[in-house]
Amino acid sequence: MEIPTLDKFPKKVLAGIDVQRAFIVSRLIVAAERVQVFRALHGKRMKAAAIRRALKIHDFYRDTFLNSLVSLGLLHKKGNTYWNSRFAEKYFIDERSIYWTRQYSKECVQAYEALTVLEKALASGRTSASIRGVKKPRYTERMKRDRREAEDFTQMLFHFHQDDAEALAKYLNLSRHRTLLDVGGGSGVMSIALARRNPNLRACVLDLAAVCKIAAGNIRRAGLSKRIRTLAGDIRRKLPAGYDVIMFCDVGMVSRQLLQNAYASLPPRGLLVLVDRYLSEDRTQPPDRVVAQFVGSSFPQATWSEMVAAVEARGFQAVKAGRVHRDLWCITGTKPAMGFE
Numbered sequence: 001m002e003i004p005t006l007d008k009f010p011k012k013v014l015a016g017i018d019v020q021r022a023f024i025v026s027r028l029i030v031a032a033e034r035v036q037v038f039r040a041l042h043g044k045r046m047k048a049a050a051i052r053r054a055l056k057i058h059d060f061y062r063d064t065f066l067n068s069l070v071s072l073g074l075l076h077k078k079g080n081t082y083w084n085s086r087f088a089e090k091y092f093i094d095e096r097s098i099y100w101t102r103q104y105s106k107e108c109v110q111a112y113e114a115l116t117v118l119e120k121a122l123a124s125g126r127t128s129a130s131i132r133g134v135k136k137p138r139y140t141e142r143m144k145r146d147r148r149e150a151e152d153f154t155q156m157l158f159h160f161h162q163d164d165a166e167a168l169a170k171y172l173n174l175s176r177h178r179t180l181l182d183v184g185g186g187s188g189v190m191s192i193a194l195a196r197r198n199p200n201l202r203a204c205v206l207d208l209a210a211v212c213k214i215a216a217g218n219i220r221r222a223g224l225s226k227r228i229r230t231l232a233g234d235i236r237r238k239l240p241a242g243y244d245v246i247m248f249c250d251v252g253m254v255s256r257q258l259l260q261n262a263y264a265s266l267p268p269r270g271l272l273v274l275v276d277r278y279l280s281e282d283r284t285q286p287p288d289r290v291v292a293q294f295v296g297s298s299f300p301q302a303t304w305s306e307m308v309a310a311v312e313a314r315g316f317q318a319v320k321a322g323r324v325h326r327d328l329w330c331i332t333g334t335k336p337a338m339g340f341e
């Protein structure tokens with residue numbers, strides 16, 4: 001899936017965007033996603049009045065809002081009729097699931113709120129949530145409480161991680177392994193791709209109960225219910241035994257405790273797999289990961305060599321790190337045959 005980063009915007013639009021406008025423009029696009037204007041106009045032309053009714057936006061802003069989107073190359077306009085540009089159809093409809101539209105745009109709004117106190121955060125070292133006096137529950141807590149959020153977040157990643165999953169299945173040879181524990185396996189996207197690639201592999205997706213329900217649906221639709229099961233639980237607790245591969249893919253920081261839990265549950269010669277978009281050695285790449293810390297993200301702020309060192313320190317052997325594709329890394333390590341503790 002491609003993300004409509006600013007460089008993909010038409011040149012004449014880009015030429016007119018300075019830093020201040022870039023901020024306004026990006027917030028406007030988020031609003032367009034929140035009210036789902038591109039979905040309302042998907043494959044059809046509508047008059048301004050009909051769009052206003054469908055989107056429930058006020059008359060006062062109707063034309064300015066729609067005309068702004070035209071100025072950005074996202075809508076076309078003739079008289080009083082508007083329709084999606086090819087750019088909008090590609091990036092906001094074809095390349096995105098409805099889950100992405102709902103979840104990602106909501107996260108964007110939260111990010112803007114966090115950024116209003118950025119200077120105070122820089123000066124004090126405090127989080128934006130504590131400066132603003134708001135409680136920011138972890139995303140897992142929100143998913144436990146709100147089924148819609150669990151579905152939107154999980155299915156957003158199901159679509160978003162398809163390319164990563166296929167690349168990982170090509171990269172990671174599990175033909176000699178029988179059972180995989182996919183810790184924080186979410187939608188099941190990684191397990192599904194790995195099971196397809198390795199016909200002898202059985203997998204288990206360990207995640208929150210609300211997420212497991214959604215994963216089970218994806219696994220059923222993939223026709224893999226006989227080989228992939230789900231297990232509701234907390235990934236920070238003791239991990240179940242009986243799996244010869246334990247994988248952590250995009251689950252935030254894999255702490256020493258999680259590595260220890262994986263080590264304890266793996267059999268001798270069992271394989272540990274870590275997959276994530278780690279920071280480059282000089283901590284300047286990938287840019288989206290580097291800056292995410294300012295909006296309270298739980299993405300790991302570790303470099304791949306730091307993770308390699310942590311895996312080795314826990315006692316895994318033959319530790320290897322490799323680039324799966326783009327900036328996705330995979331680190332593997334084997335528990336020694338004697339399984340020294």
Ligand SMILES: C[S@@+](CC[C@H](N)C(=O)[O-])C[C@H]1O[C@@H](n2cnc3c(N)ncnc32)[C@H](O)[C@@H]1O
Pocket residue numbers: 140143154157158161183184185186187188189190206207208211233234235236248249250251252
């Ligand atoms: C960013 S998602 C990644 C999902 C999947 N591994 C993938 O790559 O698409 C992280 C997943 O870890 C799960 N997770 C995080 N902390 C957890 C916890 N303490 N117990 C159970 N699941 C947890 C979340 O529910 C979520 O599904």
